[in-house]
Amino acid sequence: MPVHPYSRNLHTVGQLRAMERAALAALGISGPELMRRAALAALNSLRRRWPQVRQICIHCGPGNNGGDGFLLGVLAREAGLQVEVVALTGASHGDAAAARAAWEAGGGRIRQWDAQGHLPEAELHVDALYGIGLNRAPEAAAAQLIEAINGSGRPVLALDVPSGLDTDSGSCPGAAIRADATVTFIAGKRGLYTGRAVDQAGAVELATLGVPDSVYADVSPDAQLLAAEALPPRHRHANKGNYGHVLVVGGDHGMAGAVRLAGESALRAGAGLVSVATRAGHVSALNAARPELMAHGIDGPQALASLLERASVLALGPGLGQAAWGHALWLTALEADKPLVLDADGLNLLAREPRRFGAAAVLTPHPGEAARLLGVATAAVEQDRFAAARELARRHGAVVVLKGAGSLVADPDGRLDVCPWGNPGMASGGMGDLLTGIVAALLAQGCSAWQAACLGVGLHARAGDCAARHGERGLLAGDLLVPLRALGNGMAESGFEHE
Numbered sequence: 298m299p300v301h302p303y304s305r306n307l308h309t310v311g312q313l314r315a316m317e318r319a320a321l322a323a324l325g326i327s328g329p330e331l332m333r334r335a336a337l338a339a340l341n342s343l344r345r346r347w348p349q350v351r352q353i354c355i356h357c358g359p360g361n362n363g364g365d366g367f368l369l370g371v372l373a374r375e376a377g378l379q380v381e382v383v384a385l386t387g388a389s390h391g392d393a394a395a396a397r398a399a400w401e402a403g404g405g406r407i408r409q410w411d412a413q414g415h416l417p418e419a420e421l422h423v424d425a426l427y428g429i430g431l432n433r434a435p436e437a438a439a440a441q442l443i444e445a446i447n448g449s450g451r452p453v454l455a456l457d458v459p460s461g462l463d464t465d466s467g468s469c470p471g472a473a474i475r476a477d478a479t480v481t482f483i484a485g486k487r488g489l490y491t492g493r494a495v496d497q498a499g500a501v502e503l504a505t506l507g508v509p510d511s512v513y514a515d516v517s518p519d520a521q522l523l524a525a526e527a528l529p530p531r532h533r534h535a536n537k538g539n540y541g542h543v544l545v546v547g548g549d550h551g552m553a554g555a556v557r558l559a560g561e562s563a564l565r566a567g568a569g570l571v572s573v574a575t576r577a578g579h580v581s582a583l584n585a586a587r588p589e590l591m592a593h594g595i596d597g598p599q600a601l602a603s604l605l606e607r608a609s610v611l612a613l614g615p616g617l618g619q620a621a622w623g624h625a626l627w628l629t630a631l632e633a634d635k636p637l638v639l640d641a642d643g644l645n646l647l648a649r650e651p652r653r654f655g656a657a658a659v660l661t662p663h664p665g666e667a668a669r670l671l672g673v674a675t676a677a678v679e680q681d682r683f684a685a686a687r688e689l690a691r692r693h694g695a696v697v698v699l700k701g702a703g704s705l706v707a708d709p710d711g712r713l714d715v716c717p718w719g720n721p722g723m724a725s726g727g728m729g730d731l732l733t734g735i736v737a738a739l740l741a742q743g744c745s746a747w748q749a750a751c752l753g754v755g756l757h758a759r760a761g762d763c764a765a766r767h768g769e770r771g772l773l774a775g776d777l778l779v780p781l782r783a784l785g786n787g788m789a790e791s792g793f794e795h796e
């Protein structure tokens with residue numbers, strides 16, 4: 298299937314409402330006709346994904362999302378499926394009322410959901426409870442229905458968005474459907490790809506319902522999905538001086554692994570030279586393990602000065618600690634005013650002593666580090682990852698990578714990209730150190746902070762997906778180094794599709 302030219306664009310609910318109106322005008326059709334197209338797209342998706350299913354149960358809410366469900370019932374029955382419909386409320390409003398009437402006019406029965414009730418037997422459940430109109434946590438009866446569907450052990454197809462998910466933020470104010478797949482209508486929604494959404498939405502498929510390109514072209518998206526872009530080409534006459542010199546600063550006592558992983562990933566991502574400034578006790582082990590890394594024992598800031606002079610990019614923070622040694626190196630490194638990636642304790646020190654960055658800077662916080670930087674609870678960051686990433690980028694004058702499922706890349710100018718790759722195997726020690734090294738290597742090869750962060754996040758996540766072919770559980774950061782090199786050279790595909 299050809300990829301829709303605007304399929305990477307992600308929108309807010311406000312934008313989606315405006316696009317819906319523009320679509321109706323451009324197509325010259327009515328709301329119910331657009332709803333019929335949505336139902337048809339849902340039926341096609343259902344039959345393609347679950348061709349063996351003969352018996353379905355559609356759960357309809359009070360609004361137009363429920364309307365999509367009623368019309369899906371009509372079309373599915375015409376296609377020969379056995380259809381049960383459960384309604385959350387006694388009446389529907391707007392276009393959904395007509396859709397409900399169409400289902401009943403064809404002899405369709407509606408079971409009213411009551412909290413003590415049981416789900417009808419079905420091979421598959423369709424979630425048409427709430428779409429982009431969700432405006433509060435589902436109340437008791439709806440929450441019980443959602444839990445019953447989630448607990449049914451049957452596959453679930455969500456229409457437009459999984460019910461209970463906040464379409465703008467990707468968070469869930471209460472109970473939420475856990476779908477195997479979501480067929481989303483007209484345009485991409487930013488809340489489907491990050492944080493909790495990654496678990497709730499399953500595989501997301503965009504159905505554009507024949508809406509013409511002009512409708513998309515007229516709206517600048519709030520965010521975009523990362524593209525799997527190639528790294529900058531290397532020239533045949535290149536020498537190691539062309540690809541920069543990364544200096545990794547960190548590795549306090551007991552934390553040699555962090556600098557080794559950051560250094561090694563910088564090399565595998567194509568940095569010309571990589572030096573490591575760390576505790577003297579780590580040097581011989583680093584040399585033995587990876588002789589290509591130039592490891593230097595540093596007892597204090599004076600010893601760092603000459604290394605800083607030679608470096609073109611800094612990777613500051615892996616295993617740095619926040620004690621006197623780490624703090625002194627942190628201050629000296631920041632004074633060098635070089636392009637840098639700041640991670641781990643480099644970020645925790647920044648939370649203690651905030652500043653804005655002059656040179657190109659990429660900050661790579663996980664939600665806990667982001668919360669410390671913003672002075673809020675981690676849950677508040679997760680409630681609106683978009684707002685948190687944008688606020689950090691604005692405050693610090695730096696590109697911010699907010700890690701976690703569906704990593705976000707935010708630029709101080711407001712641009713934001715969402716990473717559709719990665720897997721829960723990557724929730725393990727050392728993965729962040731690897732990302733730091735990759736982004737630093739890309740800065741060293743001449744990328745801007747924005748490019749380095751976007752390319753680096755994409756490369757890291759896709760390498761993680763390649764490595765996870767042998768299983769997510771037990772995935773080690775070091776397992777990513779081989780696929781990282783292959784992907785960086787355009788030699789392997791991740792085998793993971795986001796659509």
Ligand SMILES: NC(=O)C1=CN([C@@H]2O[C@H](COP(=O)(O)OP(=O)(O)OC[C@H]3O[C@@H](n4cnc5c(N)ncnc54)[C@H](O)[C@@H]3O)[C@@H](O)[C@H]2O)[C@@H](O)CC1
Pocket residue numbers: 317328331332333335358359360361362363364365426427428429430431432433434435436439456457458482
């Ligand atoms: N208007 C259009 O052109 C199209 C709309 N479509 C569908 O319409 C949906 C949007 O429809 P609506 O705007 O009617 O909104 P929804 O159907 O998403 O739900 C809103 C309804 O649920 C109620 N509600 C919201 N949160 C609730 C909660 N927590 N507990 C109880 N009630 C709650 C609202 O008061 C309202 O009645 C889209 O997601 C999509 O599925 C599609 O049919 C495509 C075309």
Ligand SMILES: [K+]
Pocket residue numbers: 362424425426427428455456457458459460
């Ligand atoms: K839904």
